[in-house]
Amino acid sequence: MKLRCLDCAHTFPPTLRYACAACGGILEVVGESGLEPPPGLPAGMWRHAARLGVTDPAAIVSLGEGETPLLRAPRIERALPDFEGEIWLKDETRNPSGSFKDRAISAGISKAIELGARGVVCASSGNAGASVAAYAARAGMGAIIIVPAHTPDGKVTQIAAHGAVLLKVPGHYSRSYDLAAALAERHGYANLTTTFINPWAVDGLKLVGPEIRAQLGGRVPDMVLIPTGSGPLVEGVARGFAGAARPPRLVAVQAEGCAPIVRAFEEGAEAVTAWGMPDTIASGISDPLIGYERDGTRTLRLVRRSGGTAVAVSDDALRAAMRLLARGEGLYAEPTGASPIAALPRLLAEGLVPRGAVVVCLITGHGFKDGRAYQEMPARIHAVPAPDDLAAVARLCDAALAEKE
Numbered sequence: 001m002k003l004r005c006l007d008c009a010h011t012f013p014p015t016l017r018y019a020c021a022a023c024g025g026i027l028e029v030v031g032e033s034g035l036e037p038p039p040g041l042p043a044g045m046w047r048h049a050a051r052l053g054v055t056d057p058a059a060i061v062s063l064g065e066g067e068t069p070l071l072r073a074p075r076i077e078r079a080l081p082d083f084e085g086e087i088w089l090k091d092e093t094r095n096p097s098g099s100f101k102d103r104a105i106s107a108g109i110s111k112a113i114e115l116g117a118r119g120v121v122c123a124s125s126g127n128a129g130a131s132v133a134a135y136a137a138r139a140g141m142g143a144i145i146i147v148p149a150h151t152p153d154g155k156v157t158q159i160a161a162h163g164a165v166l167l168k169v170p171g172h173y174s175r176s177y178d179l180a181a182a183l184a185e186r187h188g189y190a191n192l193t194t195t196f197i198n199p200w201a202v203d204g205l206k207l208v209g210p211e212i213r214a215q216l217g218g219r220v221p222d223m224v225l226i227p228t229g230s231g232p233l234v235e236g237v238a239r240g241f242a243g244a245a246r247p248p249r250l251v252a253v254q255a256e257g258c259a260p261i262v263r264a265f266e267e268g269a270e271a272v273t274a275w276g277m278p279d280t281i282a283s284g285i286s287d288p289l290i291g292y293e294r295d296g297t298r299t300l301r302l303v304r305r306s307g308g309t310a311v312a313v314s315d316d317a318l319r320a321a322m323r324l325l326a327r328g329e330g331l332y333a334e335p336t337g338a339s340p341i342a343a344l345p346r347l348l349a350e351g352l353v354p355r356g357a358v359v360v361c362l363i364t365g366h367g368f369k370d371g372r373a374y375q376e377m378p379a380r381i382h383a384v385p386a387p388d389d390l391a392a393v394a395r396l397c398d399a400a401l402a403e404k405e
């Protein structure tokens with residue numbers, strides 16, 4: 001096992017290293033541990049420990065991440081008039097801290113412990129921080145989490161609950177990113193920021209693909225729709241299907257209020273440039289990439305290489321998608337988690353979804369983390385001042401049930 005630079009192919013021994021010493025490029029993990037899955041771990045992705053990067057079983061920190069359900073979405077299929085095919089939801093809200101970030105953090109913190117780290121630092125738009133806080137608590141190690149000041153309450157509460165030191169920084173996410181790198185160096189902590197900075201964490205995302213394939217009975221989907229910030233999850237999905245005869249087309253979904261990768265894709269640009277101040281309800285993908293634009297460029301290349309596309313969705317489309325997921329399919333997602341559903345009508349309208357396509361949508365984050373948008377939607381909530389008057393309450397229910405949605 002080693003680390004290799006994506007740009008100049010320099011290789012380095014498997015250590016905690018966040019960029020190529022020769023050219024500053026992004027590093028990736030090459031090789032696998034071959035580790036026998038250690039007994040006593042909770043069910044989940046470490047069943048495939050052999051494919052991950054940890055060689056010391058005692059270093060593994062797991063809360064049972066990965067191996068999430070794949071659910072068919074019949075009501076969403078019916079809600080899309082021109083759609084013929086299969087829509088599947090990969091329910092990543094079911095990870096221990098409520099987002100797919102747990103896959104990356106479990107892999108990243110375990111390798112950091114194996115390599116002697118005493119603590120961990122993470123800059124986050126919320127979910128990675130919540131994950132790091134939970135896994136650091138599990139490991140009994142110190143954690144410093146840095147988030148933008150406007151991070152949703154649910155995520156802030158979650159991070160604080162696990163006892164992490166939580167720093168709130170004004171402005172966009174990229175400012176938190178710089179501070180995390182500096183603090184990691186100062187304290188000698190591992191940096192688990194989930195951009196492309198930590199190759200061991202990114203490596204942990206590659207099992208999503210094989211899981212989906214197994215859950216589809218060995219079929220490879222035609223398209224995978226991925227909520228995209230800087231893009232490690234896109235990389236994970238791409239790697240997970242590498243070697244398939246016909247790998248899926250990857251669709252990077254961003255919010256109109258923060259869409260640096262979509263903009264570059266639509267302009268036919270070679271490189272991604274940073275966004276200004278994000279303005280969207282999708283906090284999980286509010287990443288303007290300032291200072292690490294190269295991460296976006298990496299993702300742009302992966303999307304193009306797959307024959308896929310990049311689409312931006314409006315906040316209104318996100319709200320409609322959240323509602324459809326919650327009312328139609330029983331899934332409670334944060335705005336970012338619903339973004340693939342919001343992208344479907346656009347992709348259909350542009351003729352990008354072939355007849356009979358098997359489409360997988362990654363539902364990346366839980367509604368518990370950010371329920372504000374739901375609170376503003378029409379709902380069938382009624383005050384019942386006199387619960388003893390059964391006849392009146394029953395009439396109220398009849399009327400409410402009969403209401404047209």
Ligand SMILES: *Cc1c(COP(=O)(O)O)cnc(C)c1O
Nearest residue numbers: 127229230231232233284364365
């Ligand atoms: C972080 C996050 C993303 C974006 O993932 P990247 O790998 O950074 O592109 C998508 N959805 C949710 C819910 C997230 O927390």
Ligand SMILES: [Zn+2]
Nearest residue numbers: 005008020023
């Ligand atoms: Zn290099």
